Amino acid sequence: MDFHxxxxxxxxxxxxxxxxxxxxxTSDTEKAISFAKEWLNGIGEETAKVTTEECRFCHTQSVPExxxxxxxxxxxxxxxxxxxxxx
Numbered sequence: 800m801d802f803h804x805x806x807x808x809x810x811x812x813x814x815x816x817x818x819x820x821x822x823x824x825t826s827d828t829e830k831a832i833s834f835a836k837e838w839l840n841g842i843g844e845e846t847a848k849v850t851t852e853e854c855r856f857c858h859t860q861s862v863p864e865x866x867x868x869x870x871x872x873x874x875x876x877x878x879x880x881x882x883x884x885x886x
Contacts, residue, residue: 800824802870804878805831806857809839809847811882817844820878821854824870828856834875842884 805821805828821831821838828851835849862870869876877883 800861800867801859802862802867803831803859804857805835805854807831807835807849807854809835809844809849809853811844812846815882817847817883818881819883820857820880821875822862822866822870822878823875825874826856826859828854831856831875835877838875838877 802822802824803826805823807821808816808818811817821835823831823834825831832849832851832854835854839845839847839849862876866876
């Protein structure tokens with residue numbers, strides 16, 4: 800199964816930039832933005848601005864099974880790239 804990747808850059812409260820991908824089974828940009836906001840709220844970055852300027856469709860790809868399970872369970876997977884908090 801192929802999943803859609805939305806390349807996302809947001810400014811954190813402390814001013815640094817967080818870069819992450821929202822990986823989901825929908826190609827709906829507004830839904831991807833909603834997922835990004837949900838994740839950001841969960842890490843205490845509820846004031847981060849996320850619009851179509853910060854979250855853009857990048858490409859479609861297959862994913863490893865563990866990512867697919869999380870997407871099918873939660874609707875999305877956040878692939879942390881740079882400047883994101885560690886788990």
